[in-house]
Amino acid sequence: MRLINPVDYFFLALEGRERPLHVGGLQLFTPPAGAGPDFARELYTKLVSAEAVSTRFRQTLGSVSARPKALSWRDDKNIDLDYHVRLSALPRPGRIRELLEVTSRWHSSLLDRHRPLWEIHVVEGLRDGRLAVYTKMHHALADGVTALKLMQSSLSEDPGVTGVPPLFAPHKRHRDEDAGRGPFGALKVAAGMGMEAVGLTRATAEIGWQIARERDMPLPLRAPRSMFNVPIGGARRFAAQSWRIERVRAVANALDCTLNDAVLGMCGGALRAFLLEQQALPDAPLVAFVPVSLHGRGSGDASNSVAAVLANLGTDTADPLQRMQAVTASMRQAKQMMSGLTPLQAMAVSAAMLAPFATSSVTRAVGAVPPTFNVVISHVPGPTRAMYWDGAKLDGVYPASIVMDGAALNITLTRTADTLDFGIIGCRTAVPHVQRLLIHLETALAELENALGLGVPLHQPCASLRC
Structure with missing residues (x-):
C-alpha cells in the first residue's frame, strides 16, 4: 500500500x-x-x-x-x-x-x-x-x-529498431518510485507544501501588488459568461488537425512573441468566429486557462506537476493584430506573476485562483458565481524529431484532454516533428459542431499571416490529418 x-x-x-x-x-x-x-x-x-x-x-x-x-x-x-x-x-x-x-x-x-x-x-x-x-x-x-x-x-528515432518496450513496461527513464510514488511519497509532498507556506505569504503579497498596478490582468470571477460555462453531460466530441509549425513560428517571429502566444492568438480568432456563428459572442474578451508545466523546475517526476495562468484571448476585437497585443500583454503579466515562485508555491497560487471554479464545478452550481475562465488551452511539448514504432512512422499525436462543469471546451496541442497537432474535446451537448473550430483555426492563422504580410493565401489546406 x-x-x-x-x-x-x-x-x-x-x-x-x-x-x-x-x-x-x-x-x-x-x-x-x-x-x-x-x-x-x-x-x-x-x-x-x-x-x-x-x-x-x-x-x-x-x-x-x-x-x-x-x-x-x-x-x-x-x-x-x-x-x-x-x-x-x-x-x-x-x-x-x-x-x-x-x-x-x-x-x-x-x-x-x-x-x-x-x-x-x-x-x-x-x-x-x-x-x-x-x-x-x-x-x-x-x-x-x-x-x-x-x-x-515506447518509440524510437531509428526506423530500423524493433522491440522497444511499450509505454506500460519498465523503462530506465521511468522513475516509478519518485516523489509521488515511493512508500512515503505522499507524505513528502504534503510536508513540502507546509514548508513552502512561509515563502508563499510573501509571494502572495507581491502578486497582490502586481494586480493593483496592472488593472487589466485577467482575474478569477472576471471572465464573461459564455456558452462554454455551463453544466456538461458525459458524452464527448473529439476533433483533430495538424498545422505546419513553420507557419505558426513565422507569425511568432514577426510579432516578437513566443510560439505559445501565437497559438493563443490563433485560438482566440477561431473562438471569436465560432461564437459569432452560434450568435453567442460575449462583449468582453474570453479568458483562457493555460496550464504551465513545472516538470524540470525541481518538482520531481510526480504524476501531476502543473500550475495555471489566465490569458486574455482578445475575442472582443476583429483585428488579428490587436488580438495578439492583448494575448501577449496578458501572458507577460502572468509570467511576471509566477516568476520567482517555487513549483509548490506556483501550484498553491494556481489552486487558490481556481478554487471558485472547482467549488462551483463539483457542486454543479456553475451559474452561481461568475466564471474564472471560459476555455482551457494547453500546449504540451512533443517529439522534435521523427519517431517510429517497429518501423511505422508517427504521423501525429492528437491530445484528448478533459472538460468539466463550467468548462465545456478544451483545446490541447502538441508537437510531432514539424507539425503542431491540435486535439479538441467538447461536451457533445453543450458545444455543437466542434469540428467547425478546425476551419476557424485555419482562417485565424491565415488572417494573422496576411495582416503581417507573410504572403500566405487564406484557407491554405491543413497538414497531415484531414477531417
Whole structure:
C-alpha cells in the first residue's frame, strides 16, 4: 500500500459520470514499406505479450470509491493485458471521420476503478492504410506532459529498431518510485507544501501588488459568461488537425512573441468566429486557462506537476493584430506573476485562483458565481524529431484532454516533428459542431499571416490529418 499524494487524489475525488478525468491521445502511424495486412495485429500481439508492467501501470485504488479510504494505491500483481490492450477495426469506409467518432466514444467512458486506470486501443481499418492508437490513463497516474513522455519512451528515432518496450513496461527513464510514488511519497509532498507556506505569504503579497498596478490582468470571477460555462453531460466530441509549425513560428517571429502566444492568438480568432456563428459572442474578451508545466523546475517526476495562468484571448476585437497585443500583454503579466515562485508555491497560487471554479464545478452550481475562465488551452511539448514504432512512422499525436462543469471546451496541442497537432474535446451537448473550430483555426492563422504580410493565401489546406 502507498498513499496517494494530495494533487493526484484531487483528480480521483473530483471524477464523476459527467466528468471522466482521464487524459488521452490519438496517434497515427504509416506502416513501413512491405508491411503486410496483419501489421496492426502483429503490433497488438507484441503489446499483450509484454513480460513486465511498470509500477505506475500496476497500481490500483485501495477502494473504488473517492472517499478517504481510497487514499492508497495497491499493486496489482496479475495484470490482465487482454483487458487493457485492445484491437479494434473501424467501420467502413474507414475515414478519419469514423476514427474521430470512435475516439469520441472511447474518451467519454469512465475507466474501471477495479483495475489499473489505463487502456490502449490499436485501431486498423483506415482506408488510407495507416493504423491508429488511442491511449488513455487517469489524470491521477499522469498529467499531459508525463503521458507524452511515456508515449515517446515506447518509440524510437531509428526506423530500423524493433522491440522497444511499450509505454506500460519498465523503462530506465521511468522513475516509478519518485516523489509521488515511493512508500512515503505522499507524505513528502504534503510536508513540502507546509514548508513552502512561509515563502508563499510573501509571494502572495507581491502578486497582490502586481494586480493593483496592472488593472487589466485577467482575474478569477472576471471572465464573461459564455456558452462554454455551463453544466456538461458525459458524452464527448473529439476533433483533430495538424498545422505546419513553420507557419505558426513565422507569425511568432514577426510579432516578437513566443510560439505559445501565437497559438493563443490563433485560438482566440477561431473562438471569436465560432461564437459569432452560434450568435453567442460575449462583449468582453474570453479568458483562457493555460496550464504551465513545472516538470524540470525541481518538482520531481510526480504524476501531476502543473500550475495555471489566465490569458486574455482578445475575442472582443476583429483585428488579428490587436488580438495578439492583448494575448501577449496578458501572458507577460502572468509570467511576471509566477516568476520567482517555487513549483509548490506556483501550484498553491494556481489552486487558490481556481478554487471558485472547482467549488462551483463539483457542486454543479456553475451559474452561481461568475466564471474564472471560459476555455482551457494547453500546449504540451512533443517529439522534435521523427519517431517510429517497429518501423511505422508517427504521423501525429492528437491530445484528448478533459472538460468539466463550467468548462465545456478544451483545446490541447502538441508537437510531432514539424507539425503542431491540435486535439479538441467538447461536451457533445453543450458545444455543437466542434469540428467547425478546425476551419476557424485555419482562417485565424491565415488572417494573422496576411495582416503581417507573410504572403500566405487564406484557407491554405491543413497538414497531415484531414477531417
